[in-house]
Amino acid sequence: MGGSIMKHTKTQRAGSGTRIAAILLAGTLGQVTMAGAQESPERDEFFWLAQMNKASLVINSQEGLLDPDLAPGIAEALREVIEAGDAPDGERPRTVISFEPLLIEAGGTEVTLLHAGRSSQDMHATFRAAMLRDKLLELADQLHVTTTTLVDLAERHAGTVVPNYTNGVAAQPNSFGHYLLGHAAGLDRDAQRIREAYARIDRSAMGTTVLNGTSWPLNRQHMADYLGFAGLVENAYDASQISSMDHPVEVASIVTSVALHSGNFVEDVMTQYAQTRPWMLLEEGGDNTYVSSAMPQKRNPGLLNNTRSDASQAIVLAMGPVIQTHNITPGMPDPKGASDNAAMVDAGIGVLSRLDTVLNALVIDEERALEELNSDWTASQEIADRLMRDHGLPFREGHHVASEIVTYARQNGLGPLDFPYAEAQRIYAESVTGTDAPSEMPLTEDEFRRTLDPVAIIQARATSGGPQPDEMTRMIGTARARLDGHAGWIAERRAVVTSALQTLDGDYQTLAKTD
Structure with missing residues (x-):
C-alpha cells in the first residue's frame, strides 16, 4: 500500500490503563490461597459441592441443628474427599449422588446429616449459577481487553478521515476513530448486559430443596453469604425449575451479541480485500494472512476468516440453550x-480474543482513504446541507441540486x-x-x-456525538x-x-479444630 501508512501496534497504556491494571491486580491479590477453601485446580462442580458441604456443616453446627460432637468427624471426612479430589488425577464427582458416596466411605452414614434441608435440585442449581457467574x-475480562484496544485505536485515529458505507455503498466521509468508537459503544452495551x-x-438457590422448601430450617441467607452470592432466589419453585433454565438462555443472548458485533466489524474489513487498492488491510504475514497456493498475487486474510468462523460457531453454540x-x-x-454452557461462553471469549488480534493487525493508508473519498461524491450531501443552513433553501430542493450534479459528474467522468x-451554476x-x-x-x-472537502466536513460537524475534534475528545x-x-x-x-470463601474456610477450620 502506498501513501502515508499508520499502523496500530500494541503499546503500554498509561492513564486509565494504569488505573485498570491496578484495579485488576488488587482483585487478583485478594485471592489468597488457603487450604481447603482456595480455588481448587478448577472451580468446577466438585469444588462448589465441597463448599456447600462445608457451609452446611458450619451453619447447622452454629444454629444447633447438628450435634457438635459429630462436627469434627464430618469435617475430617470432608477434608479427605476434598484433598483426594484436588490431587493430580483425583476423582472429582460432579453430582450430589456421586459426591455423597465418597463422603460416606470416608466418614460413615453420619455424614449424610449434612443433607438435611437440601436436595440435588437446589445444590445443582446453585453450583451452576456459581460456575456461570465465574464464566x-x-x-x-476479555471484553474489557478488546474494547480497550478499540478505544486506543480510536484515539490514535481520531483525525484520520476515511469512507464509511451504508447498504454496502460508499456513503459519507467520517473519522476512522469515530467509526471505531461506534463499534466500542456496541461492545459497551455487551458489558452492560453482562x-x-x-x-x-x-x-443462591440453596435451601429450597426440590421446589417448595423443607421443614428443616436451613439458614438460606447465611448459606448465600458463605458462597459469595449477593442474595437469594426468593421463590423456591423458581429456584431450580425456572431461573436455572433462564440463566443459560440469557447468557446465550450475550454471547450472540458479542459474536454479531465482532462479525460485523470483520466483514467491514473483509470487503476491502475485494478492492485492487484497499485503504485498510491486515499487516501481512504471521497468522494474519497467507499466500494462495495457486495465485502468487493473493494474500488471503486468514485471520479475518478464522474470526468470522469463530463468531459463527459461537452463535451456533448459543442457540443450544434456546432450542433445548x-x-x-x-x-x-x-x-x-455446566460444561456445555461453559463451552458456549468460552466461544464468545475466543471471538473477542481474535477480534483483539484483528485490531492490533490493522494497517490504515490515510492517503489512499482520502483519495477514495475524493474519487467519488460521498461529500455531496453537504451541498444540500450548506444551501439549507446558510441560504435558506429547503433541503429537498438542495438535495435535488446535489443529485443532478452527481448525475452529470458520473456521466462525464x-x-x-x-x-x-x-x-x-x-x-x-x-x-x-x-x-x-x-x-x-x-x-x-x-x-x-x-x-x-471531506476533511473540512468532519471538522465542521456540530452534532453531539459527531466526529469533530471536541466531541471525539469528549467521547474518548x-x-x-x-x-x-x-x-x-x-x-x-x-x-x-x-472474601466469602475465605470466611467460610476460616469458620470451617475452626469447627474442624484443625490448623
Whole structure:
C-alpha cells in the first residue's frame, strides 16, 4: 500500500490503563490461597459441592441443628474427599449422588446429616449459577481487553478521515476513530448486559430443596453469604425449575451479541480485500494472512476468516440453550449442562480474543482513504446541507441540486476535485426553475470547493456525538471512564466471592479444630 501508512501496534497504556491494571491486580491479590477453601485446580462442580458441604456443616453446627460432637468427624471426612479430589488425577464427582458416596466411605452414614434441608435440585442449581457467574467474569475480562484496544485505536485515529458505507455503498466521509468508537459503544452495551445478567444469576438457590422448601430450617441467607452470592432466589419453585433454565438462555443472548458485533466489524474489513487498492488491510504475514497456493498475487486474510468462523460457531453454540429450553416442562435438565454452557461462553471469549488480534493487525493508508473519498461524491450531501443552513433553501430542493450534479459528474467522468464550477451554476439554475429559490447559485466557488472537502466536513460537524475534534475528545474520555468502571466492577465481584470463601474456610477450620 502506498501513501502515508499508520499502523496500530500494541503499546503500554498509561492513564486509565494504569488505573485498570491496578484495579485488576488488587482483585487478583485478594485471592489468597488457603487450604481447603482456595480455588481448587478448577472451580468446577466438585469444588462448589465441597463448599456447600462445608457451609452446611458450619451453619447447622452454629444454629444447633447438628450435634457438635459429630462436627469434627464430618469435617475430617470432608477434608479427605476434598484433598483426594484436588490431587493430580483425583476423582472429582460432579453430582450430589456421586459426591455423597465418597463422603460416606470416608466418614460413615453420619455424614449424610449434612443433607438435611437440601436436595440435588437446589445444590445443582446453585453450583451452576456459581460456575456461570465465574464464566461471565472471564467473558467480561476479555471484553474489557478488546474494547480497550478499540478505544486506543480510536484515539490514535481520531483525525484520520476515511469512507464509511451504508447498504454496502460508499456513503459519507467520517473519522476512522469515530467509526471505531461506534463499534466500542456496541461492545459497551455487551458489558452492560453482562453486569445485568450477573446480578440475576448471582442468587443462591440453596435451601429450597426440590421446589417448595423443607421443614428443616436451613439458614438460606447465611448459606448465600458463605458462597459469595449477593442474595437469594426468593421463590423456591423458581429456584431450580425456572431461573436455572433462564440463566443459560440469557447468557446465550450475550454471547450472540458479542459474536454479531465482532462479525460485523470483520466483514467491514473483509470487503476491502475485494478492492485492487484497499485503504485498510491486515499487516501481512504471521497468522494474519497467507499466500494462495495457486495465485502468487493473493494474500488471503486468514485471520479475518478464522474470526468470522469463530463468531459463527459461537452463535451456533448459543442457540443450544434456546432450542433445548423450547417446548419442555419446567425444571428439565436439557439446557442446564455446566460444561456445555461453559463451552458456549468460552466461544464468545475466543471471538473477542481474535477480534483483539484483528485490531492490533490493522494497517490504515490515510492517503489512499482520502483519495477514495475524493474519487467519488460521498461529500455531496453537504451541498444540500450548506444551501439549507446558510441560504435558506429547503433541503429537498438542495438535495435535488446535489443529485443532478452527481448525475452529470458520473456521466462525464468528473470527480469532486475537478468538477467545473460553471457547470454547478448551470445545474443549480435549471434545478430551481419554478421554485422560490434564488435563481443564481448562492455558493461562491470557494464555498463550493470547501463544501466538497471531506476533511473540512468532519471538522465542521456540530452534532453531539459527531466526529469533530471536541466531541471525539469528549467521547474518548467517556469511553475510558466506562472501561474503568467495568474493570472495577469485575474486581469487586471477584473480591466478594473470594472474601466469602475465605470466611467460610476460616469458620470451617475452626469447627474442624484443625490448623
